[in-house]
Amino acid sequence: MSPVWGRAIFSFDIDKHSGPAIVIEAQNLGSFEWHRSVDPEDARELDRLRQDGHNVHNTRRGIEIRVTPDSLRNTVLYRTLLHEIGHHVDYERCSEDEWDGKTRMVKEDYAHRYARELKTLLSSQGKLPFDPIISDDSLQADGLAREWFCLP
Template structure:
């Protein structure tokens, strides 16, 4: 090696992402090494509501929303849908969680809802459907989207969202009604589909299924269940606004979009 030669000066990647620059301050959702719970299982505060649907008692864990955020459907809306579903559907999960995501979670992992097969909360453990609070801020997508995202964009358009092509990509503009269509009539039924698929599969069969296969099943199940309930005249229906029910359950009307 020549005296005084500094190889770092000859490295074109110094100070760039390829050389590790910025790796320590990358935006991530914080997780604790000392706790096994995922971030979506950690509710800061919540109200526990127990509802009777047929012969089944179902618990709801409802987290208060921040200002300008809301749940696109009420607890009574969800119960109204489930009251027309089969026993098989009601037995496929144990409780419903309605949670308020943080701003960082919304940026890094935006979702309408989740199907969780092992959810641990308030000394309860079981299968859960998670519904996330939403706001009316536009949702930005990149211009280069996969075929699956293209199909999802068409589903969102049918839900009533306005899809705009902007300079940097695609922008999805929502309304309270379009969010209700997406969350109550599609996402909630979609997550039920995941639970049905999981309950009918062995551990080996479930692990062998790819994500696209699981998603296709849940989309198909949601579409068929909506079609069945629609033919029966059950769906769609107006938001169930029951101030007495909200008060009795300890819920705040402002947490829900009732318009």
């Protein structure tokens, strides 16, 4: 298993719900390390992380990426979510054989382009960014605590 920001799942079952889903992975604030050898796709991802507001710098052991609440929000909400929606859009546009015939890179390129274009459109319409929405009633109904989602 490798950590990811999110996943597009085309057939997902949980409790009484079934169908396509986007799963956003829980993340920690702080920092994480990347390997020192960077291929072209890694370099593009590092550029996207910098654009999201992460502090990316070289260390003796590799590349350290420092995560802040704002940079994490930018990556997960304004890029990853839109990227995973792009995978679903792409999947729905294809037959099963067409989808299976696409390389991973072709699928990723489509999802990155989709996310970038949708973010640009939503930003130009004033819909992004938006303030955090925290509903105490919803948190309580789900057995969650507000402090789990807010900085102390």
